[in-house]
Amino acid sequence: MHRLADGAEVLSGEADRSGIPSERLAAAAEALRAAGRRWAALRPGEEEVLQWPGSRSRRR
Numbered sequence: 862m863h864r865l866a867d868g869a870e871v872l873s874g875e876a877d878r879s880g881i882p883s884e885r886l887a888a889a890a891e892a893l894r895a896a897g898r899r900w901a902a903l904r905p906g907e908e909e910v911l912q913w914p915g916s917r918s919r920r921r
Contacts (some may be wrong), residue, residue, distance in 0.1 A: 897907075
């Protein structure tokens with residue numbers, strides 16, 4: 862995921878093996894990039910409040 866967000870090359874099989882649809886991976890990568898931009902734009906003393914949705918439990 863971090864390589865996607867950084868714009869680094871990701872092998873086609875890597876994304877396929879994740880089992881996550883490519884559009885969801887792309888959306889998550891963009892969310893990481895956007896968070897990085899917001900963080901970089903913070904001025905001294907400012908805070909970034911993160912919203913973190915609860916994770917869905919995965920049953921195997």
